[in-house]
Amino acid sequence: MTTEAEPARTRRPTKDKPSVLFDAPGPRARLRNNVLTLAGAIVLLLIAYLIIGRLNQEHQFSGKLWEPFTEKDVWTKQIIPGLGGTLKAAVVASVLALALGLIFGLGRMSDHKWISLPAGAVVEFFRAIPLLIMIFFAQAGPPAIWDAFGRSLPPVSAFLALVIGLTLYNGSVLAEIFRSGINSIPKGQSEAGYSIGLRKGGVMLRVLVPQAVTAMMPAVISQLVVLLKDTALGYIIAYNDLLNSGLRVVSGNFGNIIPSAIVIAAIYIIINIALGFVATWLEKRSRRSRRTSARTLGSGAGAPPAVGMGSL
Secondary structure, three states: OOOOOOOOOOOOOOOOOOOOOOOOOOHHHHHHHHHHHHHHHHHHHHHHHHHHHHHHHOOOOOHHHHHHHHOHHHHHHHHHHHHHHHHHHHHHHHHHHHHHHHHHHHHHOOOOHHHHHHHHHHHHHHHHOOHHHHHHHHHHHHHHHHHHOOOOOOOOOHHHHHHHHHHHHHHHHHHHHHHHHHHOOOHHHHHHHHHOOOOHHHHHHHHHHHHHHHHHHHHHHHHHHHHHHHHHHHHOOOOOOHHHHHHHHHHHHHOOHHHHHHHHHHHHHHHHHHHHHHHHHHHHHHHHOOOOOOOOOOOOOOOOOOOOOOOO
């Protein structure tokens, strides 16, 4: 009598799968983590309860303070134009920062010292300066420099100053993201490109960069979300953005600073969540593409398992 061999059971991936930087917790560790999570949630709920109770005592949730947001003019003349100013500055600065980051990221990887050293100096310089200082200098610096030479220069607009500051700072951060993403591609990919006669520029643009897009996508989108939130610094130089028009103008006219802050914060949260969904969709799409999918050095690369030691 013969019996058929049972099919090998596939092991389902566990939620707490160990990795290089993380050991799967045992029963006691999971219990301790659950207890700490529950305690933290209770503390946060208690803090939220106290804050909401205090605001309620100050009548910050009265219908009179929220009534302006039911009026059409408040949205069409204040909030929506301010949102348009925020998105305009964010889109322009994002495009310029991506271009600047790609140029200086590739420049730092150049074999020529006269390219890599200046590119590295520019990136490190603008990464080290606070963004607010760069915005102030972009607006007040050029007129002051021209005045020192006895010439007059029109003041820089708030929009241009904000875009320059956002571009320089976020472009320098994106340069490091691009460089680390390209370096995460296994060395064999570039060696394969050289073996078919490509030069370094061709290997970089045709082999490494398209594959590194998948590895860089989450970090790039995260940095663009930071850029979008940093447009709120235009509030300091009186740029007509969402924070300025929605918080300063509306609350100044109706005396409802707390409700205005809550509404403006909710709009920022919705925009950032939307960007997060876009990032997730782009990452999944790029991973499904055979042309741009690559196994990076941090995603399972390494020596193969010994014979008979593979996953069940």
